[in-house]
Amino acid sequence: MKRREFIKSILGFFLTPIFKNEIISNLIISTFKYGKNKYGMVIDISKCIGCGRCVKACKEENDVPDLPFYFRTWIERYLIFEDGEVYVESPNGGIEGFKRLNPPKKIAKAFFVPKLCNQCEEPPCVQVCPVGATYETDDGVVLIDKKYCIGCGYCVQACPYGARYFHPKTKTPDKCTFCYHRIKKGLLPVCVLVCPQNARIFGKIDDPESPVYKYIKDYPLQVLKPYLRTHPKVYYKDMDMEVR
Amino acid sequence: MKKFGKYSHIKRLFGIYFGFLFLFLILRPFLIPKSFGKFGHYRASSIDENINLNTKYADIKDCKECHEKEYNDVMNFSHKNLNCQICHGALSNHLESPDEFKPNIVSQKSFCLLCHAEIEARPSSIKQIDEKEHFKDEECISCHLPHSPNLK
Numbered sequence: 001m002k003r004r005e006f007i008k009s010i011l012g013f014f015l016t017p018i019f020k021n022e023i024i025s026n027l028i029i030s031t032f033k034y035g036k037n038k039y040g041m042v043i044d045i046s047k048c049i050g051c052g053r054c055v056k057a058c059k060e061e062n063d064v065p066d067l068p069f070y071f072r073t074w075i076e077r078y079l080i081f082e083d084g085e086v087y088v089e090s091p092n093g094g095i096e097g098f099k100r101l102n103p104p105k106k107i108a109k110a111f112f113v114p115k116l117c118n119q120c121e122e123p124p125c126v127q128v129c130p131v132g133a134t135y136e137t138d139d140g141v142v143l144i145d146k147k148y149c150i151g152c153g154y155c156v157q158a159c160p161y162g163a164r165y166f167h168p169k170t171k172t173p174d175k176c177t178f179c180y181h182r183i184k185k186g187l188l189p190v191c192v193l194v195c196p197q198n199a200r201i202f203g204k205i206d207d208p209e210s211p212v213y214k215y216i217k218d219y220p221l222q223v224l225k226p227y228l229r230t231h232p233k234v235y236y237k238d239m240d241m242e243v244r
Numbered sequence: 245m246k247k248f249g250k251y252s253h254i255k256r257l258f259g260i261y262f263g264f265l266f267l268f269l270i271l272r273p274f275l276i277p278k279s280f281g282k283f284g285h286y287r288a289s290s291i292d293e294n295i296n297l298n299t300k301y302a303d304i305k306d307c308k309e310c311h312e313k314e315y316n317d318v319m320n321f322s323h324k325n326l327n328c329q330i331c332h333g334a335l336s337n338h339l340e341s342p343d344e345f346k347p348n349i350v351s352q353k354s355f356c357l358l359c360h361a362e363i364e365a366r367p368s369s370i371k372q373i374d375e376k377e378h379f380k381d382e383e384c385i386s387c388h389l390p391h392s393p394n395l396k
Binding site: 046047048049050051052053057060061077078079096097098099100101103107110111112132133134135136137138143144145146147148177180181182184185187190193194196197198 | 277280283284285286287290291293294295296297298299300301303325326327329330333334357358359361362363364365366367369370
């Protein structure tokens with residue numbers, strides 16, 4: 001063996017595990033970050049029928065303006081055709097339901113995806129707020145301090161899920177709070193309350209009594225955009241990979 | 245005649261600097277909100293402000309006390325999973341003053357079709373009708389009662 005080869009193999013022996021580990025740890029995307037005593041929601045996509053009652057109730061409960069169309073929660077319909085084309089629509093957020101489309105191409109699969117603020121563990125919106133007007137509470141809900149907000153709108157841009165909108169009356173951003181004023185009084189969030197199919201499941205993530213805990217234990221779940229490592233606390237069951 | 249000393253410009257600069265620093269330190273406690281920083285980089289009292297918002301949707305058990313017949317009707321049929329407020333709207337007002345605020349009564353076909361129209365992507369677990377074929381000129385409620393949706 002030549003000296004050059006000898007040195008190479010020695011170096012290789014010691015260095016490859018280091019680099020390999022680094023590569024592997026970059027590939028593993030830990031989606032679940034279980035906080036203690038934190039609220040979470042599971043959305044069962046196979047159960048959602050796209051009636052839009054959650055959108056309607058949310059608007060009523062939280063004074064979300066009807067026009068122009070702003071939403072704290074909305075429903076998207078995904079149609080995946082046999083040639084692989086994907087068609088996504090959300091007419092008025094689904095508040096008036098969905099119509100029959102009769103597309104010319106054959107549909108391979110189709111489903112509804114309700115969306116809302118993902119209540120991230122590492123919220124990008126909180127990071128960018130220059131004055132500390134949006135924050136995450138101890139129980140894991142991201143809230144907005146509307147009195148202290150200066151209305152710069154950075155958080156609206158920073159949200160990768162498009163969950164925030166600029167409220168035309170208060171002149172501050174607004175978004176889903178898991179109905180914080182309800183859950184703290186022992187009530188369910190209003191979208192969970194009115195869902196006729198129980199497609200939304202709500203509770204504490206680590207509480208063995210809560211239905212969310214059972215869902216997390218029993219079913220494989222996904223989150224939206226896991227590669228951003230925002231660690232959302234809204235989990236989706238039976239989600240297709242086309243959903244973004 | 246020497247008007248300015250050798251370092252007088254620096255002294256003046258320091259004077260201005262410390263003047264502003266002094267002002268800043270005096271004003272700072274007044275400008276920061278009281279509860280700011282109690283739990284983190286935010287106003288702690290904002291949590292209470294968020295909690296104290298009014299709820300508009302009531303709890304489903306509240307309906308049973310006055311409307312026991314309707315409640316039992318719903319519970320015995322396939323609409324038993326449905327909250328009263330899905331069709332009747334937010335009812336917290338109605339709970340407080342039942343005569344002043346009346347619940348919505350929906351009987352239009354379009355409302356039933358929100359859930360029961362046969363459209364793409366709707367899972368087959370729910371009963372669906374083709375609105376152009378299934379008694380297209382009739383209203384739903386002429387055959388089905390919403391509280392007990394089996395045929396009359």
